Amino acid sequence: MQASAIAMADSEDTILFFSYSGSTKDMCDTLQIASNRHVPVILITHFPKSAGAEFASVVLQCGYNESPLQSGSVAAKVGQLFLIDCLFYGYCSKNPNICSATRSATAHAIANNCYSLFEGILRYQNVVG
Secondary structure (H helix, E strand, C coil): CHHHHHHCCCCCCCEEEECCCCCCHHHHHHHHHHHHCCCCEEEEECCCCCHHHHHCCEEEECCCCCCHHHCCCHHHHHHHHHHHHHHHHHHHHHCHHHHHHHHHHHHHHHHHHHHHHHHHHHHHHHHHC
């Protein structure tokens, strides 16, 4: 699925890839496709000199020292979420008009669903309460 998505990407897109080891075969194969298509890649990994780093435009080091039995520890995930938040904030700071329009369009798209959910909660509270 990742290879299919990257096959449609071009130099105007950017791929954000997370890999603790930075060297899984599937990831390297996917990043090779991105490299061949000149698609910029941001790799977030614990090992900045990993095989995947060779294909990345930017490598961000993140992660807690994990043993194989700790795969996907909370500490590693929190660090990754923090980096996503920083990248998102940076993008929104540099592109306020795009972000504002996108947030507005998203709010309009989900408004009916949120209203329906809220109605359901109120109905449930009236029945139970």
